[in-house]
Amino acid sequence: MRTDTTERRDPRDAGRMKTGVSFAADLEFRSIGFxxxxxxxxxxxxxxxHAGQILCLLGPSGSGKTSLLRIASGIERQTAGQIFIGGQEVAGPDRFVPPEQRxxxxxxxxxxxxxxxxxxDNVRYGLRSLPREMQRETATAALRRVGLEHLAETYPHNLSGxxxxxxxxxxxxxxxxxVLLMDEPFSGLxxxxxxxxxxxxxxxxxETRATAVIVTHDAEEAMRLGDRIALLRAGRLVQYGTGRELYRQPADLFAASFFSEINVLPASVQGGTVVCPLGAVAASPRSDGTAMTVGLRLEGVRVSPDEGSVQARVVSxxxxxxxxxxxxxVDGFDRRIRARIRPGDLPDGVQEVFVSVDPQxxxxxEGSGGSA
Structure with a gap:
């Protein structure tokens, strides 16, 4: 069914014009190498x-996020794999659609x-195929949608970030x-x-129902913006899913640590239970003695002046x-454990405490390297 792209006026707000609806399309990266x-x-x-969704490409500097965005746009050409937009191949071994035609x-x-x-004039630059009067009308409507119609005749250097x-x-x-591709659009604000x-x-x-890909290195930003998140590291896809999935079920220690600060603790299986220096963590079907690694969020360290599994001392x-x-x-462990607690949960001046693990x-x- 054809999507209606006409400008619509909200009868409840005659002074505001809604942004036109886009012809959103699926975007697929298939076995991309570069x-x-x-x-x-x-x-x-x-x-x-899928069409109309927001994908956040997340990862540290040098992970390949911007390169993947540039490949989708056609500014760069991949050395392996294919790109599909709306089910149509736009880049592959034997096909390359230039950026302006994608x-x-x-x-x-x-x-x-x-x-x-x-x-x-900046906004209407991409509308040169339209009659001049229609260019201006459409560009003015777009500026109205973002609240800047009153500045239409000013220049960029007069604007805030x-x-x-x-x-x-x-x-x-x-x-x-x-498809709209955005390269860290909020980093300068x-x-x-x-x-x-x-x-x-x-x-x-x-409102525009646009399919969007947003590059970011901020995990919270990715969770706030994205319907799906693709976490990259050193040019490889570590994990793909919703923000909740990546936060609650990280694929490895890298994924866990990217979404929050964690303590990394050695552990082993003892009697069907994973035990770390702070005590029991979770049940495990592995055989006794199997080496494990625990990633424990700072909020997951329970601290109490009078109850817990292991004794500890507050250093700072x-x-x-x-x-x-x-x-x-912590007694018997040579590294400092970091914890985040609510103010008032531990009385001021208390130094001798007990700690345990919040399994959630x-x-x-498995193993000492932190792989899933």
């Missing part, structure tokens, strides 16, 4: 995102606005792309503005607003 300057950047990446919108990290053009981000979003969406722009961006993407304590950060010395915040991996 080498450059004799180095492997990406290896065997398989990801599929139906994708690209929003760069620095926004890449033309400094010599007004905002309305958040305003520039909104103009870049309007320019990327106004041609109604099948301060924390308060970043939160505001995340919410606004999601609202616009939902820092108040950081919503929590106290503790560094603990612990992840058990």
């Amino acid at each position: 080498r450059a300057a004799g180095r492997t950047i990406l290896s065997d990446i398989d990801i599929r995102i 139906g994708v919108g690209l929003m760069f990290q620095d926004f890449a606005l033309f400094p010599h053009m007004t905002l309305v 958040g305003e520039q981000q909104r103009v870049a979003m309007a320019r990327a969406l106004v041609p109604r792309p099948q 301060d924390s308060r503005l970043r939160d505001e722009m995340r919410s606004e961006t999601v609202a616009i993407l939902r 304590r820092q108040f950081v607003g919503r929590s106290d950060l503790l560094s603990l010395a 915040e612990a992840f058990v991996f």
Whole structure:
């Protein structure tokens, strides 16, 4: 069924025009590999995102996130595998559709606005195939949607970072792309503005029903924005799923530590139970003596002045607003244990405490390397 792309006016708000609906499409990366300057950047990446969903490409610097985005746009050409948009192959061993024919919108990290053009001219730049009057009308409607119609005749250097981000979003969406690709769009904004722009961006993407891929190195941002998250490390896909799945069921220690601070503890199976220096963690079918590794979130260290499985001493304590950060010395263990507790849970001045494990915040991996 053809999606209606006409501009619609909300009768409850005559001064506001909604963003037109896009012809969203599926996007599939199939066995993608990429080498450059004799180095492997990406290896065997398989990801599929459905039309209208938001995918966050998450990972540390150098993990291959931006390279994958550039391959999807056609700026880079993969050295192995295929790209499909809307079920049609746009890049493969024997086919390469140039960027301008892929139906994708690209929003760069620095926004890449033309400094010599007004905002309305920046936005209408991608509408040159339309009659001039229609270009202006459509661009003005897009600026109205992001709250900047009153600045249509000004220039980018007169804008704040958040305003520039909104103009870049309007320019990327106004041609109604099948897929919108965004490279760390919030990285240059301060924390308060970043939160505001995340919410606004999601609202616009939902309203336009656009398929979107957003590159980020911030796990919380990925969970707030993405319907699905693809976690990359050193050019490989570590885990793919919803934010809840990656947070609650990390594939390995790297995935666990990317979503929250953790203590990494050696453990072994004893009588059908995984036991670490803080006590019992979980049941296990492995044979006794099997080496295990426990990833324990800081919130998963229970600290009490009078009850717990192991005795410990508070080495340092820092108040950081919503929590106290503790560094603990545990009897029989040569590394410090970090814990995060609510202020007031442990009386001030207490140094001798007992600790144990909250199993809901612990992840058990077989072997000493932390693999799933």
